[in-house]
Structure formats: C-alpha cells, structure tokens
Amino acid sequence: MNKIKYVHYLNQFYGQIGGEDKADQTPFIVPNSVGPGKEIEKLLGDEGEIVATIICGDTYYGDNLQEATDTIIGLLKGLDFDCFIAGPAFNAGRYGMACGSISEAVYKNFNKPAVTSMYHENPGSEIFNKEIYILKSGKSAVSMRKDIDKLVNFSKRLVRDEYIGFPDEEEYIPQGRRINVQMEKTGAVRAVDMLIKKIKGMDFETELPMPVFDRVRPAKGLETISKCTIALVTSGGIVPQGNPDKIESANASKFGKYNIDNVNDFIENEYITVHGGYDPVYALKDPDRVLPLDALKQLELDGFIGKVFKYFYSTVGNTTAVSSAKRFGEEIGQDLRNNNVDGVILTST
Amino acid sequence: MKLEVGRVKIKDAQFSEKTYIEDNVLYINKTELRKYLMEDENIQDVNFEIAKPGESVRIVPVKDIVQPIYKVSGPGQVFPGWLSDVETVGEGVTNLLDGCAVVTCGKMVNFQEGIIDMSGPGSEFNSFSKSINFVPLITPIPGLEKHPHEESVRVAGLKTAYYLARASKDVKPDEVEVFNYDPINESSNLYPQLPRVVYVYMIQSQGLMHDNYVYGLDAKGILPTLISPTEVIDGIIVSGNCAAPCHKNATIHHINNPVIYDLMRRHGKEVNFVGVIITNEHAMLAFKKRGAFFTNKLARLIGAEGAIITEEGGGNPETDLMLNCKLLEKSNIKTVLVTDEYAGRDGRSQGLADVTIEADAVVTNGNGNMLLNLPAMEKVIGHIESVETITGGFSGSIHEDGSISVELASIMGSLCELGYERLTTKLK
Numbered sequence: 123m124n125k126i127k128y129v130h131y132l133n134q135f136y137g138q139i140g141g142e143d144k145a146d147q148t149p150f151i152v153p154n155s156v157g158p159g160k161e162i163e164k165l166l167g168d169e170g171e172i173v174a175t176i177i178c179g180d181t182y183y184g185d186n187l188q189e190a191t192d193t194i195i196g197l198l199k200g201l202d203f204d205c206f207i208a209g210p211a212f213n214a215g216r217y218g219m220a221c222g223s224i225s226e227a228v229y230k231n232f233n234k235p236a237v238t239s240m241y242h243e244n245p246g247s248e249i250f251n252k253e254i255y256i257l258k259s260g261k262s263a264v265s266m267r268k269d270i271d272k273l274v275n276f277s278k279r280l281v282r283d284e285y286i287g288f289p290d291e292e293e294y295i296p297q298g299r300r301i302n303v304q305m306e307k308t309g310a311v312r313a314v315d316m317l318i319k320k321i322k323g324m325d326f327e328t329e330l331p332m333p334v335f336d337r338v339r340p341a342k343g344l345e346t347i348s349k350c351t352i353a354l355v356t357s358g359g360i361v362p363q364g365n366p367d368k369i370e371s372a373n374a375s376k377f378g379k380y381n382i383d384n385v386n387d388f389i390e391n392e393y394i395t396v397h398g399g400y401d402p403v404y405a406l407k408d409p410d411r412v413l414p415l416d417a418l419k420q421l422e423l424d425g426f427i428g429k430v431f432k433y434f435y436s437t438v439g440n441t442t443a444v445s446s447a448k449r450f451g452e453e454i455g456q457d458l459r460n461n462n463v464d465g466v467i468l469t470s471t
Numbered sequence: 472m473k474l475e476v477g478r479v480k481i482k483d484a485q486f487s488e489k490t491y492i493e494d495n496v497l498y499i500n501k502t503e504l505r506k507y508l509m510e511d512e513n514i515q516d517v518n519f520e521i522a523k524p525g526e527s528v529r530i531v532p533v534k535d536i537v538q539p540i541y542k543v544s545g546p547g548q549v550f551p552g553w554l555s556d557v558e559t560v561g562e563g564v565t566n567l568l569d570g571c572a573v574v575t576c577g578k579m580v581n582f583q584e585g586i587i588d589m590s591g592p593g594s595e596f597n598s599f600s601k602s603i604n605f606v607p608l609i610t611p612i613p614g615l616e617k618h619p620h621e622e623s624v625r626v627a628g629l630k631t632a633y634y635l636a637r638a639s640k641d642v643k644p645d646e647v648e649v650f651n652y653d654p655i656n657e658s659s660n661l662y663p664q665l666p667r668v669v670y671v672y673m674i675q676s677q678g679l680m681h682d683n684y685v686y687g688l689d690a691k692g693i694l695p696t697l698i699s700p701t702e703v704i705d706g707i708i709v710s711g712n713c714a715a716p717c718h719k720n721a722t723i724h725h726i727n728n729p730v731i732y733d734l735m736r737r738h739g740k741e742v743n744f745v746g747v748i749i750t751n752e753h754a755m756l757a758f759k760k761r762g763a764f765f766t767n768k769l770a771r772l773i774g775a776e777g778a779i780i781t782e783e784g785g786g787n788p789e790t791d792l793m794l795n796c797k798l799l800e801k802s803n804i805k806t807v808l809v810t811d812e813y814a815g816r817d818g819r820s821q822g823l824a825d826v827t828i829e830a831d832a833v834v835t836n837g838n839g840n841m842l843l844n845l846p847a848m849e850k851v852i853g854h855i856e857s858v859e860t861i862t863g864g865f866s867g868s869i870h871e872d873g874s875i876s877v878e879l880a881s882i883m884g885s886l887c888e889l890g891y892e893r894l895t896t897k898l899k
Contacts, residue, residue, distance in 0.1 A: 252819075288897055299818035300896040302837045302879070304595075309809055309890025310729035313779050313834040317807040318741055320832050321666040321777045329895050330812065330833040333821040365866075372715065372862040373813065373840050373878060398583065398862040399786070401679035401713065403617055441715060441785065441839055441862060441880055443815030444822075 126170035126281050129198060130159045131208035131224050131238075133217045137177030145216075147179030149190055151197045158270060162207065165274045173203055176224075180216035183223070190220070191227045198228065205281050206232075210239035210259040210269045211246065222250025229254050235280035239273050242295060251295040255280070258293045336448075350464035353431035355454060357439030357447075358405070358412035358471040359397030360388065369438055371398030377437035377450045379457070382430070387416040399440030400471050413469055431463050439470060472652045474701035475564045477543070477644030481571035484521050484603050492638050495645070497571060499605070504634055508607065513623040516610040520852045522574075522589050524601050527849035529593075532584030532857040533883045534575045534621075535710050536599055536721040537628045539568035541636035542705060549636075550629045550706040552687020561652075561702035566639040569646075572723055573635065574604045575628040576853040577611075577620070583680075584861055585716020585883035586845075593845040596885040597892060599723075606852055607631050621680060625711050628722065632706075650735045652699040655745050655773050658738075665743040669775035669804075670700070670730055671766055671795055675720075675783040676751035680713040683720075683783075685749060695750035695765040697773065700731045703747070714784045715862040717839050717879060717886040718811050724884060729891050730779050730809070745773050750795070752788040763794035771802055781809040782888045785839075789825040800829040811836040811886035812896060816878070822896075836887060837894035839863070839880035847873025 134144040136157045155163050155172035163172055176194055183190045206228040208221035218240040225236040230253065239257040240247055247256050257276055259269040272293065279286065289296040305312065312329070319326040344350050361369060367378040388409035395405040395412060410416045413434065421427045435454045439447065458466060480495050487498035501519050508517050522528045540549045545563010548555035574587065587599050594600030609627055611620045653661065674683045676690040683690045686707055698707070708725040731747065738744040750766045753759055770778060778799050782792045789810070796806050812822025812835050822838060858864045863881025870876070879885050885892065 288899055296898045299899045300812060300814045300822065300838050301818055301899045302841050302894055303897045305893045305895050308729050308733075308893055309834050309836045309887075309895070310733050311890070312895075313730065313781075313807045313809050313890055314733045314737060314742070316832050316834060317668065317777045317779055317805065318666070320805045320807065321668075326832060328831055328833045330810070330822070330835040332826045332828060332830055332833075333823065368866045370865040371860060372865075372880060373816075398860070399715065400681070401617070404679070439786070441813045441878075443813055443820035443840060444824075445815055445820040 127203045128172045129203045129206050130172050130175045132177050134179045145179040145181035149178035149193045161270050183220040184216045195231050205277050206236040208238040213241040213261045218244035218246030222246035225254045226250050237277050239269050247295045256295040344465050349428045351429050351431050352427050352465045353463045354434040356413045356436050356469045359395045359438040360409045360413045360436050365396050371396050372440040374438040374442050379433050379435050383432040386419045397438045472562045472699045472701050474650050476648045477566045478569040478646040479639040479642050480569045480645045490638050492642050508627045511623050515612045518608045520606040522604040526589045528589040529848040530587040530852045534584050535628050536723040537573040537632040538723040538726040539632040539636035541566050553629050557686045560705035561699045568636050570602050572602045572604050573632045574606045575624050577624050583713040586881050587883050591846050596882045650701050658743050662743040666776045667745045668742040668777045669770050670747045671778050671780040672749045674751050677754040682711045684709045690751045695748050698747050700747050716883045718888050720783050752791045759791050763798050767798040775804050777805040779807050786824045789823050793825050793827040796830045797827045807832045809834045809890050812838045814838045816840050816842050838896050841879040845875050
C-alpha cells in the first residue's frame, strides 16, 4: 500500500520560527515535517509521511484572512498530497481561526480530507465546524501527544473513506446536521421515559433542542398608499398552468416570478396551485382565494393604491426547510427593492 | 372502565368462498365484502388486492390504514358514529387482527397520499411494510367530487376492517391484555406515590380535508374533552386526514396509539395515568388559544403533574403544540412533546415552524426531508404516477428503470408523531 501523503499547517510558534515577534510572518512552504509534524510521522510509521509543511504567522492570517488563504491554496497547487492536517491549535484563538479557515479552504479547493484539532471553546470551532471535522483537543499543549494521536487515527480513516460516527463517540465538534437514526425504543416509549425522569427531577436529554429564530420587526405602515406600488408574494403555490418552473409541491427548492401586467384576475385553469399541503379544490376554482389579484387590481382602478407591481412571486411552503425559505425571502426582497416596490401583500396557507 | 383486548395473530390471508379465520390464516369472501361496500351509492366498483411482507410490491397513493377490530362484548360497537351508534365504548372485549391492516388507496387530493413498500429500503421506515395488507381498490361513480370521494373511501376502509375482524368473533385470541381505567379519585388513593400523568392528544382539524372525527363528529367542532384511554382502542377517532403521509395519523395509529398503550402498561407501576385530553388543531389563532386554555384547565382539574403532548401534521400545528406546552408548564405541569422535523435534505435547517423556551423535553421522530432512492417493484397497487405529485415526491421522482427518488415524507407513517416508529434524529 502507498504511503499517505500529508500536508501539515503550523503557526509561527510551532513552525519554530519565533514567538509573538514573528506573528506577522506571511505564509511559506517547506518540505517534510516540522515540530509537532515529527511526532505525527512517528505515529504514522510506514503508513504515511508529511510531504510539506505550511507555516504562517497568526496575526498575519487573522488580519489578512482572504489573502492568506489564497496564498496557501496557491502554494499547494500542483502538490501531490492525500490529506491535510492543521494544528492542534488548543485554546489559541487566532491559531484556531487559521487552522479552521485553511482546513475548510483546502477541503473545498482540492476536495481532499482536511482535519484540525482545537479546544471546544476556541472561536474557530464555532465558525469552521460545518464542512470539516474539528477534533476536540485539550486546552493547552500539555495534551499534545494524545491530541496528535487522535488526529493521526482520524485522518487515516478519512483517507480510507471509513464511516465516521456521532460527535460524542468520535470527539469532534458537531457539524450541525440532523441525521435520521433508528432507535431501539419507539418514540412513544422514549417520551414516557423522558417524562418520568423530568417529573422526578432526574437528568434527561431532549432529542431536539429548541432552535433560535430570527425575529423580524414589522416595517412602519405606508404613508400614502395611493402612490405606492404593491406586490403580491405567496407561499401558497399559485403558478401559471403547467407550472413552468416545476416548483415542487413540498420542500420547494425555488420560487417563481411571473408577469401579470395584462392579468386582472387569476382564472380557473389558467393559474393553478402546486402546493401539496392543503386541499386544492377551492384554490383551483379561484386562485385569487390564495393570492387576491382581482381585489388588488380593483383597488388600483379605484385609485386606492398606486399600482400593482407587474410581477408576482410564488413558492410552496409545505415542509420547506427554513434555510430555503430564508434564501427565497432574501432574494425576493432584494428584487422588490431593486424594482422600487413600496409594499407587499404576503399570503400563506 | 375495563377493556380486554384480544389479539388474534394473522400470518396469512387468502381469498375464499367464506370469510373465516383458521390456524391464524384469514380467509376472505370477496363477493360478500364487495356487496357490503357497494351499499354506498357513490361506489361504482370495488376490487381487492392482498400485499404481504417481503413481496416486491409498492402501494401508492395510500389514503388511510385501518386496524381490523371487532367488539365481541360490551356496550356499543367499533367505529361509533360510523358503523354503529354513538354509545360510549371502551369497555368489554375487543378483538384485533394483529399483523393485518386494511389499506385504502385512491387519488383523493393527489398530493397527500403516501407510499407503502412491502420490501427493499423503503420498507424500513414503517410498521405497515411488515403487516399483511388488505387493499380495497375503490372506483367512484363518474364525476364524484373529491370530498364525497374521500368520505366513501374512508367509510369503506372502516367497513372492511370491521367485516374482517368480525370473523374473529369465535376465535380464541393468541394474546389477551386487560386495561383498567379507574375514576381519578380511586386511582389517586390506590397509587398516592405515583406521578399523575395526562396525555394531551392533539388531533388535526384545519378543514380542507385536514380533518378527523371523534364519535363521528368533525374534530373542528370539539372543545378539549376528557376520555378514557380504552375508548381509543375501539376506534372512536377516525382519520379523514389528507395531510402529508409521513405525519398524518391514520386510523390505525389512533387505534394502536402507542402513547396510550405505554401509559396504560405503566399505570399503577411507574405512573398514575389519569386520562386522555383530546384537543384539536384549528387553523385560526383564537381557536388555537381556546383549545390550549381549555386543555390546560382540564389538566389542572384532574390534578395532572405531567403531560405527554403529541402533534399531528407540521408547520401550523406547531403553534398548538407550543401553546399547549407553554400553558401547562406555567401551571407547573411538566411536559414532553412528541414531534418530527423538516430540517432540509442536509439536516442543517431549523426543523420546526414554531418554538417556545418551555419546550425543553422533546422527542423527535425524524427528519422528513431525507432523500431516499427506492428500487422499482414488480407490482404496483394503485397509481405509480402519483409519486411525482405526493408530498415528498417531485417532478422527476420516477426514473426510466422504474426506481423512484423521494423524500422520507412520502412514506406512510414514517415520522408518526404518536411515536409509533423508532426513528429519531441525532446531531452529527
């Protein structure tokens, strides 16, 4: 079997070029292992070797995040390697940020396994935990040997594309993905178990910690609505017949934008709903029931509002992930702003 | 109230000249059953299929699943308000055909029916892939509107379940379990040391075919009310619900409600199960508040110290779930919530539409957005083209080789928020 070829990232201190006085050092590459890298190679034995070490000052990396990352990615181009290891960074904040940032960048640019290690309170562990594995290290270099041992073993498994278990058993920072798992007991039995513990004041663990939601402060009312452009936006799935954008009836991945310049009323069969979460009988008969174009056009004729914006936006809010909904909202909002729309009627179902 | 539940195990089912059960095999006279179902003038024709575990069979679009039950003795009959009078049930002896289910199919709303796979990876997510499924295929009269169509199929499912289980009338059950629900003052004297637990049973009732029935009454019209847990086993709650297949409670989920069963089994040992409050999930905020306030009041009146609250559906009903939790916790009644999640295909999104800080004890039944690739089956019962329009399916779900890509949400009962199955999510 071929030896696994590693690239290792170190800061100025562990890279053995100096202390705080060298924290402004720009990134450079040296062949083979340096400092803690020697220990890594010892543990790898015949299985792997460090072909190059990247060294960069912590302050430089922190102050020039993009530039430092780009330089290092440039240094690695054309280099033959299988895996990237950064640190361990322990509880050193700037070093942790650099290790996380560069590991994520290497993973994204070269699609090769990248892993780092730091103390779980290191700010880098909160920011760069989503794409790469960040192993939990001790607070200081006292635990260096143990943490390097973990890094080496974990990295070998990543290279071999082995199954990685859950954060608790594998001691990494959770990546924030909720994965379906089969349990031994049914949900009902687990609920009764949990309730008995809760009533008795014993420790219990919720299966779903409450997320924190964004709170959107309602905008001020429109002052002179008779001069305003009003747009229609819906998560009720109203689209032109044939569903031209193929918006999904559940967990929508997109929204549609449709011209209604010459439409005064949503007529049965010309507009439909593709929403999969409600009985569509009444919406199909008259789509205005979900998105009241007819009433709004009448208000325009009456001069009550300035005008109806010439496009409407539609998506499906049925089991749709909040992250998708957030993106639709931001994109639609931006488009409305670009078109100087003053107000929006947003209908849901 | 004392109810004896007799389980007659069904290991096979076959068509026959006569309907009877012998040596755990169910024999069905389909001519007689067809005649019974066609008493409904909205039904033009009925055929039947039987699907067994391990077969290369996909049933889609599934509307409801019904547990065959029959009241051998005691007041009333099963499915009160539908097949019998509205007399209070939950006492006497009820037989249940264990390992057998009635599955009704049909394009009702097109979006909200689900899939049952009898083998392969799709069969790992629900109990109905492991039961012998008896499927009445109902052709409505031409031009029948969706709403009466739904009702005809719903009632045909109940009639079939009753008809099949009636064959167990003189059969000795393989297992018998006895449940006793004592008046609250008596159980409090009997078990003074045990925590008094109530079950808050939320029933979806948003209209537009997100409807369920209690003793035949549309649940939109109920105020939260107290029932005996044993009543549920006799089929007092019937699903007319066309919400997302993964987390609508089919009639079988109600009859076999696992929270009720578990609390009854632990009654007198670990808990004092003081009752079931059924409440609804209305579409309007004022109704939601009224429901939560009444639920809270009833829980206090019966002296509950803890409550299990189960949800049905997702999104809008999360508001009912959180209101119930908030009010009960403020009354110092400890709560555990049972729900499911839509956390996106990558599992990174927030999975609930509403939350409250008091909800510190939650059981989740999985993430419905997980993508599944399911192989083609040799036989499809129903209409395979529905896969692209049901919840969890999408345009392009059906591949040329007959395999399908769908989200877990499309599998009937896969995330049932009564805690019927074993799935959960873990943070990775």
